[in-house]
Amino acid sequence: MKKSFAILLALCLFAAVPAAAQIDWGIKAGVNMAEKPSGMKDFKNKTGWFVGPTAKVMLPIVGLGLEANLLYTCTESEMTGNNITKQTLDVPVFLRYEFSLPVVNQLIEPFIAAGPQWSWNIGNKEFSLSYGDYKMKESTLSLNLGGGVILFDHLQVHANYNIALGNTSNYSEPMVGAVDYLFSKKSKANSWQFSVAYMF
Numbered sequence: 001m002k003k004s005f006a007i008l009l010a011l012c013l014f015a016a017v018p019a020a021a022q023i024d025w026g027i028k029a030g031v032n033m034a035e036k037p038s039g040m041k042d043f044k045n046k047t048g049w050f051v052g053p054t055a056k057v058m059l060p061i062v063g064l065g066l067e068a069n070l071l072y073t074c075t076e077s078e079m080t081g082n083n084i085t086k087q088t089l090d091v092p093v094f095l096r097y098e099f100s101l102p103v104v105n106q107l108i109e110p111f112i113a114a115g116p117q118w119s120w121n122i123g124n125k126e127f128s129l130s131y132g133d134y135k136m137k138e139s140t141l142s143l144n145l146g147g148g149v150i151l152f153d154h155l156q157v158h159a160n161y162n163i164a165l166g167n168t169s170n171y172s173e174p175m176v177g178a179v180d181y182l183f184s185k186k187s188k189a190n191s192w193q194f195s196v197a198y199m200f
Contacts, residue, residue: 026156028054030195032075037169037187045189048075050090054197058098067094067113079171080130087123092116092144112147117162132173141165144193156197164188 032048052071059065071090076083096113120139127134146160172184 022058024056024058024199026054026056026197026199028052028069028071028156028195028197030158030193032073032191032193034075034077034189034191037189042080044078046076046078048073048086050074050193050195052090054199056096056199063098063100065096065098067096067115068092073119079134082127082129084127084134085123086121086136088119089122091118094144098150106153107151109150110147111150113158113160114143114145117142117144132171134169134171136169137167140168146193154199156199158193158195158197160193162191162193164190 029051030049032050034045034048036043036045050071050073052069054067054069056067057065069090069092071092073086073088073090075086075088077086078084092115094113094115096111098109098111101109118139118141121136125136125138142165143163144160145163146158148156148158150156166188167186168188170184170186
């Protein structure tokens with residue numbers, strides 16, 4: 001239900017754009033540098049990657065636009081000597097503002113962007129580790145804040161900070177001296193994302 005709602009919202013945003021608005025399509029790829037989940041020990045994140053289509057709509061208001069993406073993301077990490085691979089389908093939607101610079105506007109154009117991101121786990125969600133079990137949530141909501149530059153009207157370089165709005169995983173392990181009682185720890189992880197997009 002949440003997945004259908006997010007896709008429907010993105011479609012509605014673009015459908016509501018006036019016919020006179022400029023629409024650009026492209027392909028985006030980049031790296032994801034996740035921080036260690038809060039409260040988790042012996043957890044090491046590796047640099048992940050993402051790729052997928054992107055679309056940008058410039059509104060009649062000068063400089064203001066919308067950007068929507070559909071990205072496949074793969075991130076690997078290690079916990080207590082066990083490898084964890086996270087695969088998600090991400091839908092980040094940005095409200096962005098592009099600054100028009102005199103003279104050099106066709107060469108370089110800076111912008112700022114912010115908006116929500118819906119993510120769905122399409123890979124393994126549960127991992128049996130050496131000392132316990134690690135489980136990732138099926139879907140998460142986060143917030144992106146960042147900006148970048150447009151080069152030569154077609155190449156877009158973008159950096160943003162992804163802030164998790166809620167827990168993203170849960171780790172549980174047996175308590176020492178207990179049989180049925182489990183220690184459980186919920187956590188969330190933020191990340192830095194760096195991408196390059198080519199707009200056709």
